[in-house]
Amino acid sequence: MSNQECGGWRLSEQEEEEDEDDEKDEEPKVCQVCGDRATGYHFNAMTCEGCKGFFRRAMKRPVKFSCPFQNACLITKSNRRQCQACRLRKCKEIGMLKELIMSDEEVEKRRRLIKVKRTQLEPVILTPQQEGIIQELLEAQRKTFDLTFSCFKQFRPIDRTLAPMVMHVPPDSGFGGSDDCPSSSSSSSLSSDEVGRNDRKFSMLPHVADLSTYMIQQIIDFAKILPSFRELAIEDQISLLKGATFEVCQIRFNMLFNEKTGKWECGPLTYCMDDAARAGFQRHLLDPLMKFHYTLRNLQLNESEYVLMQAMSLFSPDRPGVMQHAVVDRLQETFALTLKTYIDTQRMSPEKHLLYPRIMACLTEMRTMNEEYTKQLLQIQDIQPDVTPLMMEVVRKDI
Template structure:
């Protein structure tokens, strides 16, 4: 028991000595000033640290006027550089530990990055105003419940499409799309249930490809026109958009309408059922197939909606995504590409800052590149969609004038 007590006392005394040493002020071994730590292998002040670095980087033959026996102190350390340098060497300061200018730059940049990561990321006043303007425009121009979508031709699902996606609009609680989102088109199967309404029956015996391909086209055309009108109104509410020339406004809208439509439709997409729930109306990919669109557009489009929906974006992220797509400087016909490029860069930075400041997941840094990847994927589908719209118009002239105007090529 006595031995244990003695050991405890010794340990406590050691800690006490260490704490006393830590509390004692450190003294520069060169001049006696207050030291700031070990520099180049010796305990020195900032002044002697800087002196040694400068002397080693620009070697000069210092000479002492007092036979090299000067006593270096805080007050006289600048009077004899030769003796001060000799004192630096005598206490063990090493030239080899001095970093080059390039290494110092790298270290400063690393410290700056660490400092920025440590600081909380917040949106600037300008960025908050941009987001608020976009949200206000979205609220006023996106009929998310489709209560005002009333003047349309009824959707005709009496015929099974030539390309089926195994969906039934009546059964919106079942997972009707493969979990791995197959890239290959799904074959038409007698056991699969096409998207159908409650008051109509599917007539699989009808084998006329032409009739089968365009049964839902009138309704889809009305729906597309309704969405396009809202997107045009959305763009016209943005101050940055209104400041552009009419020619550039038209070019941006013609280039981005498909992408903005898909982003808005994604907000209504139910990833459990693979359906788009537009208020009282429900749509599936079979409806697009019945309208005449082909699998090499519909298959990647379906995959895109699953991919984007699974990011679980909020309204601000969705609306910033729309704005980034709208202000694309490389659209055909754009003249003031520099201004539009600056706007897009500002919006992209706002989205990145918003994610960093609002999201709490440890993987939040992955969200921004995933969103940008979805935007890139939509660009690849945009041209194919335009091509298929024009092909449908050539075969079945049901495409309304507004759609043709928006999706016609700029010459």
């Protein structure tokens, strides 16, 4: 059955708003129920907003109305509330139909669709609040991440005399070693006799421990600059830092990763994955970690995208020990929405819609590596005493 029947319109609520706009350009219409100014066709009849709402409510109620007189009341604008029975009778007489009333679920669904359509039509822009968030993160980053690595001269020296425990070159990486990170297939692993002679002493562990401690301190300083972080309970601050330090550290190091050479260029110093192997870390961590750095670096993120990614990692509500779960969840959602909006407004590539989910995939991948890092660091600590107290405080959940 069509929406036009017997020369009249049968309209559902889904069509009313469009018709109301058309009515504004025509001469005023009169409500066929009470004589008030009509706003359009509602439930198949020309009515005012008052009678439209009355009919909807009356049809949804189980109560039956009764007229105190002779069921012949004259309904006008001034007395339409005095006799509900006669008002409802008049509604039905002019052709208002119950079946055109949308259910509450349908109304809510329609409202959501309208909201989505309006959002799609509106241009996507960074709000002043989002721009402020980005600037706040960038300032905190620049105050706490020394790209020149001038302080590295204070660390215990690099010692690459010991061959790496394992080789860590992912397939098709294009990286086969370097002068700064000497390794060869013949010396890619230590025999049990060599391990015994060296007493499992990992040559790069002292320097890597100093490097890691330095990075942890910078990340703590980064978090403390952010007002949203400082406002959290101290217990939650500790839980978030313990959970995110490894991940934020890797995001920062990725900014220095040269995907052509497979090395991290840190000011005057250069590192490769074999250095981590010389510090005692094993391939269960280093192989996926190397793949992660190639994957993330190939996304070609800029500084704003990197710091927003760090903030999303830091403000993770599901870290062990977090109490203000809802607060942290809202903060993470704010950073995530800011990142997505930034990508939508600043990226010009036709494939920009793929960038946000790829960043999310990298964040998810780091969660698995985070657990393996904790496991391996605790194993290294059992063998060598060079792991610093701050490193252990981060990974031990009982501290």
